[in-house]
Amino acid sequence: MVEGQIAIENYETGNTKHKWDIKKMKFAHRVLFEYDYKKGEIEKGYANRTLYINLSKKEIKEKKVTDEMKKKFTGGRGFGLKLLWDSIKPSTRWNSEENELIITTGPLCGSTQYPGSGKSLCLTISPSTDIICDSNVGGFFGPYLKFSGFDAIEIQGKSKDDVIIVIDGEKGKISIQTAPLEETNSHLLNEQLTHMFASEDSEKSRQKISIVSAGKGAENSYWGCLNFSFYDIRRKVPRMKQAGRGGLGSVLRNKKIKAIVVKVEKFDGVSNNPADPVKLAQVGTKLHREIRDLDRYQCNMRAVGTVHLVEIMDEYDLLPTENYRFGSFPKASKIYSPEFYKYFTKIIPDGCWHGCTMACAKTVDGFTVKTGPYKGQKVTVDGPEYETCGCGANMSLWDPLWILEFNFYCDTYGLDTISTGTSIAFYMEMYEYGILNKKRCDGLELCFGNANAALNLLHRIAKGDKGEFIQIAGRGIRRVKDWIIKKGWGDIQLIEDCGMESKGLEYSEYVTKESLAMQGGYGLTLKGPQHDEAWLIFMDMVNNAIPTFADKAEALHYFPMWRTWFGLNGLCKLPWNDIEPANNAETDEPAKVPEHVQNYVEYQNAVTGWNVDKEELILQSERCYNFQRAMNVWMGRGRRKDDWIPYRSMGPVTKMEYKSREDQYDKQLIEKLKISKKDIENMEIEEKMKLLYEYRQDQYQKLTDAVYYRRGWTPNGVPTPQKMKQLGMNDTKMLNMLQEKIDEDEKAGLNIWGGKYSKGEKPPSIHKKYWEKWD
Amino acid sequence: MTEIKKVKVLKFYPDKCNGCLECEKACSKVHFKTDEGGEKSAIRIIKQGNTYKMVVCDQRGLCLDMCPVGALFRRKNGVVWLDKETCIGCQACVGFCPIGAMRKSEVRIEPFKCISCGSCVRACPENALELVEENIDEIKEIVYHKLGA
Numbered sequence: 001m002v003e004g005q006i007a008i009e010n011y012e013t014g015n016t017k018h019k020w021d022i023k024k025m026k027f028a029h030r031v032l033f034e035y036d037y038k039k040g041e042i043e044k045g046y047a048n049r050t051l052y053i054n055l056s057k058k059e060i061k062e063k064k065v066t067d068e069m070k071k072k073f074t075g076g077r078g079f080g081l082k083l084l085w086d087s088i089k090p091s092t093r094w095n096s097e098e099n100e101l102i103i104t105t106g107p108l109c110g111s112t113q114y115p116g117s118g119k120s121l122c123l124t125i126s127p128s129t130d131i132i133c134d135s136n137v138g139g140f141f142g143p144y145l146k147f148s149g150f151d152a153i154e155i156q157g158k159s160k161d162d163v164i165i166v167i168d169g170e171k172g173k174i175s176i177q178t179a180p181l182e183e184t185n186s187h188l189l190n191e192q193l194t195h196m197f198a199s200e201d202s203e204k205s206r207q208k209i210s211i212v213s214a215g216k217g218a219e220n221s222y223w224g225c226l227n228f229s230f231y232d233i234r235r236k237v238p239r240m241k242q243a244g245r246g247g248l249g250s251v252l253r254n255k256k257i258k259a260i261v262v263k264v265e266k267f268d269g270v271s272n273n274p275a276d277p278v279k280l281a282q283v284g285t286k287l288h289r290e291i292r293d294l295d296r297y298q299c300n301m302r303a304v305g306t307v308h309l310v311e312i313m314d315e316y317d318l319l320p321t322e323n324y325r326f327g328s329f330p331k332a333s334k335i336y337s338p339e340f341y342k343y344f345t346k347i348i349p350d351g352c353w354h355g356c357t358m359a360c361a362k363t364v365d366g367f368t369v370k371t372g373p374y375k376g377q378k379v380t381v382d383g384p385e386y387e388t389c390g391c392g393a394n395m396s397l398w399d400p401l402w403i404l405e406f407n408f409y410c411d412t413y414g415l416d417t418i419s420t421g422t423s424i425a426f427y428m429e430m431y432e433y434g435i436l437n438k439k440r441c442d443g444l445e446l447c448f449g450n451a452n453a454a455l456n457l458l459h460r461i462a463k464g465d466k467g468e469f470i471q472i473a474g475r476g477i478r479r480v481k482d483w484i485i486k487k488g489w490g491d492i493q494l495i496e497d498c499g500m501e502s503k504g505l506e507y508s509e510y511v512t513k514e515s516l517a518m519q520g521g522y523g524l525t526l527k528g529p530q531h532d533e534a535w536l537i538f539m540d541m542v543n544n545a546i547p548t549f550a551d552k553a554e555a556l557h558y559f560p561m562w563r564t565w566f567g568l569n570g571l572c573k574l575p576w577n578d579i580e581p582a583n584n585a586e587t588d589e590p591a592k593v594p595e596h597v598q599n600y601v602e603y604q605n606a607v608t609g610w611n612v613d614k615e616e617l618i619l620q621s622e623r624c625y626n627f628q629r630a631m632n633v634w635m636g637r638g639r640r641k642d643d644w645i646p647y648r649s650m651g652p653v654t655k656m657e658y659k660s661r662e663d664q665y666d667k668q669l670i671e672k673l674k675i676s677k678k679d680i681e682n683m684e685i686e687e688k689m690k691l692l693y694e695y696r697q698d699q700y701q702k703l704t705d706a707v708y709y710r711r712g713w714t715p716n717g718v719p720t721p722q723k724m725k726q727l728g729m730n731d732t733k734m735l736n737m738l739q740e741k742i743d744e745d746e747k748a749g750l751n752i753w754g755g756k757y758s759k760g761e762k763p764p765s766i767h768k769k770y771w772e773k774w775d
Numbered sequence: 776m777t778e779i780k781k782v783k784v785l786k787f788y789p790d791k792c793n794g795c796l797e798c799e800k801a802c803s804k805v806h807f808k809t810d811e812g813g814e815k816s817a818i819r820i821i822k823q824g825n826t827y828k829m830v831v832c833d834q835r836g837l838c839l840d841m842c843p844v845g846a847l848f849r850r851k852n853g854v855v856w857l858d859k860e861t862c863i864g865c866q867a868c869v870g871f872c873p874i875g876a877m878r879k880s881e882v883r884i885e886p887f888k889c890i891s892c893g894s895c896v897r898a899c900p901e902n903a904l905e906l907v908e909e910n911i912d913e914i915k916e917i918v919y920h921k922l923g924a
Contacts, residue, residue: 003917005849112865113864113865113866203845204844204861207844234845267863268863268884269864270864270884278881281864281866281879284866285866285870288866288867291870347840347917349840349841349842349843349867354844355863355865357841357870
C-alpha cells in the first residue's frame with residue numbers, strides 16, 4: 001500500500017481475522033491473589049517505587065526508590081542490578097526459586113518528545129550464561145508500567161499453574177490470575193488479552209494495553225525471548241518487539257507466567273512531569289527535524305529500518321555467511337534492503353513507542369504463512385531487522401520470504417532470532433563436516449541452505465519434541481558443543497573454534513575476524529557477545545582510528561559506558577548515531593556524535609531537574625557497569641577465562657577460510673611476524689594458519705590486558721574495591737567479596753597479564769597490584 | 776464513509792498587508808483566549824524587506840500519517856484537525872511539517888494549527904486575507920520521498 005492519508009478507521013492490513021469467545025476465556029480465570037495500591041504521580045521521571053511479586057509465596061508489595069538508589073544506580077538497568085543484588089545468591093541459576101525476572105523503565109522512559117524513549121530493560125539470571133543477562137526492548141510496556149505507578153517490576157518464585165499478572169493502572173490493582181484457555185504463542189495471545197482487558201471496545205482503549213509474553217518455543221528451549229506488545233491503531237493488531245538475548249522468555253515460562261498485562265489509565269506528553277517541558281520539546285523537535293532532513297541520505301531507517309545494514313555489511317565483508325566462515329556472498333543481494341522494502345508497509349508511523357520518528361520498526365502485513373501450525377493464515381510480521389537477515393545469511397538462506405517466515409515463527413514462539421539463527425548455523429557447519437548427520441539430528445537434514453529443516457527444527461522445539469538432538473539443540477551452542485564432544489563425534493578444537501558463543505551466549509551477526517577491537521567488543525562484555533556494548537568495526541578496521549592497544553582500550557571503555565547509559569534511562573541507542581547532524585564529520589570526535597551527547601545531557605536535565613554534564617553521564621554508567629561485572633565475579637564468572645572467545649571470531653579456522661582471504665593473511669604474517677615473502681610462499685597453508693592462530697590469540701590477550709587496566713580491573717578481570725570506592729559504590733558486602741576474589745586469584749597465580757610481551761613491548765602497567773596505590 | 780473532497784485554505788495578499796498583526800491576535804484569541812498573537816498564533820506574518828510573508832497551514836496533510844495516536848485527522852470540512860485530548864505531545868508533526876505551520880507554544884505540550892475558522896480574515900482591516908476553497912486531491916501531499924519514508 002503506497003497511498004497515504006487513509007483515515008485510521010478505513011485502514012486495512014488484509015490479515016486473517018479471528019473470532020474468539022473472549023468472555024468465556026475471561027470467565028475461566030481464577031484470581032489467585034491480588035493487591036490494591038494507591039495511584040501516584042510521577043515526579044521528574046520517577047514513580048519512586050518498584051513492584052515486588054512473589055509467585056510462590058503469593059506476596060505482592062511495594063518497595064520505595066530512595067534518592068540514594070537514584071544517585072548510585074540512576075534507574076532502568078541500574079535499578080535492576082540493585083534489586084537482583086538484594087535478592088539472589090551467588091549460586092542462583094535461571095530456574096532457581098529465588099531467581100527474579102525484572103522489567104525496569106528509567107527516568108527518561110515514556111517521554112514522547114525525543115525519539116527512542118520507550119525502552120524497557122529486562123534482567124534475570126540467564127539459562128545460557130548462568131550470570132545476569134540484560135536485554136532492552138521497545139513496545140509500550142515500560143512507559144505504561146511507570147505511568148501505572150512503578151519504576152520496575154520484580155518477579156520472584158514460581159507459580160504452579162499458568163498465570164497472567166495484571167497491573168491495572170486504571171483501578172490501582174495488581175492481580176495474579178490463572179488463564180487456562182488463552183493461546184500461548186504470542187501473536188494470538190497478545191490479541192486475546194488486548195481485547196479482554198481494554199476498558200472499552202475502541203482502538204483508543206486497546207492502545208492503552210501492553211503485554212509481555214513468550215510462546216511455546218521459550219517454554220522448550222534456552223532461546224526464549226520476551227515479546228513486548230504495542231497496539232497499532234491503524235493495523236488494528238498488537239505488534240511486538242523482543243527482549244531477545246539470554247533466554248529471558250525461558251525464565252518467564254519457567255515461572256509459569258503466560259503473560260504480564262499492563263493497563264494505563266491515561267497518559268500524555270508530560271506524564272513524566274519533567275522539570276522543564278519546554279526545553280524537552282525543543283531538544284526533541286530539533287532531532288525530529290534532523291531525521292526529517294537527513295535520514296533518507298544516511299541510514300534510511302524510516303523506509304527500511306535496520307535492514308539497510310545488509311548491503312553495507314556484505315560490501316565490507318562483515319555479513320556472517322555460513323556460520324561466520326565468510327563475510328560476503330554472491331547471493332547476498334537477494335536479501336538487500338530493497339528486497340524487503342517491496343514487502344514493507346509504507347507511510348504509517350512505525351515507532352515502537354510514541355514519538356519515535358526514526359520509525360525503524362517495519363512490518364510486512366498480510367503475510368501468508370507457509371509452514372507450521374499457522375499455515376495459510378495472513379499475519380503481520382514485525383521485522384525483519386538486520387540481525388534476523390544476518391541469521392539467514394549465516395544459514396545460507398537467501399530468500400526474503402523465508403526470512404520473514406523464520407522471523408514470524410521465532411517471534412510468536414518466543415525465540416530469539418539471533419541465538420536461534422547463530423546456533424542453527426553452527427549445527428549446519430557440523431553437519432557439513434559429518435560431525436552431525438541426519439540420524440544424530442533426529443531426522444533433520446540440517447545442511448546449509450535447507451530451509452525446511454531449519455523451520456522444522458523450530459516447529460519441533462515449540463511442540464516440545466523429546467528427541468535427544470531437538471532437546472539439546474534448543475539449549476544453544478555451548479550445550480551442543482559439550483554434547484558432541486561427550487559423544488566423541490569430532491575434533492574438540494574444531495568444535496570449540498567453530499561454535500560462535502562466548503560465556504554460553506550466541507554471537508550476534510557481525511564478522512569480527514579482521515577487527516581486534518570488535519573481538520573485544522564481543523568478548524570483553526558483561527552478558528556475552530552482543531553488539532550493544534560496542535560496535536567498533538569501522539573505527540578500527542575501516543578508518544584505522546584506534547591503532548594502538550591503548551586506543552582500542554579507551555574505545556572499549558568509553559563506548560560500552562556510553563551505550564550502557566541508554567539502558568539506565570529507558571532509551572534506545574539508535575537515535576544517537578544512526579542519525580547524525582549534518583556537520584558531524586567536522587567535529588573533534590565524530591564517532592561520539594558530540595552534538596547528540598549534548599542533547600542527552602540536556603534531555604536528562606530537562607526531565608530530572610539535575611544539573612549534570614557529559615562526564616557525569618559516563619560516571620552513571622561506570623557505577624552500574626562495574627557493579628554488574630562484580631556480580632558476575634560473585635557468581636563465579638567474570639574473569640579472564642570467561643572472556644574467552646572462539647577462534648572463528650578471531651581468524652580463519654579452516655583452510656577454506658584462509659584461502660578466501662589468503663593475500664590479506666599472508667600480508668599480515670609478513671608485516672607483523674616479519675616472515676619473509678619467500679618463506680611464506682614455501683609454507684604449507686596449515687603452517688601459516690598455525691602462526692596466524694598464535695599471533696591473533698596473543699593479540700586478543702594483549703587487548704584484554706589493556707582493557708582491564710583501563711577499566712580499573714585486576715589482570716584477571718576483577719573490578720577492584722579501590723575502583724568501586726572511587727565510583728562511590730561502597731557496599732561493604734561487595735567490597736569484601738571482591739577483595740576475597742582478588743586474594744584467591746593471587747594465591748592461584750592469576751593476577752598476571754595474559755599477553756606474551758617480547759622485547760620493546762610493555763604490559764599496561766609494570767606495577768604489580770597497581771590499584772592498591774589508589775587507596 | 777463519504778470521501779471528503781474540499782477544504783478552505785487561507786490566501787494572503789501581501790500587497791494589502793500593513794503588518795498590524797491583528798490576524799495573529801485574533802488567532803491567539805481562538806487558540807489560547809489571549810490577544811498576544813506571536814507564539815500563540817497559528818498564522819504568522821513575517822516582514823521580509825518591503826513585503827510580508829504568511830506562514831500558515833495549507834492543509835496538505837503530510838502530518839496525518841505522522842501521528843502515532845490518531846490525534847490528527849481531516850474533519851468533515853476537510854480541515855486537518857489536531858484533537859488535543861488525544862495528542863500525546865510528541866512533536867513529530869511539528870518537527871516534520873515542511874513549512875513550520877504546526878506550531879507549539881510554551882504554555883502547553885500539545886501543538887496547535889490553523890483550523891480555517893476565518894477569525895483572522897475577519898480581523899484584518901485591509902482585507903489582506905481570504906479563505907478559498909481547494910480540492911483536497913490537488914493540494915494533498917503524502918509522507919513519501921525517495922524510498923518512501
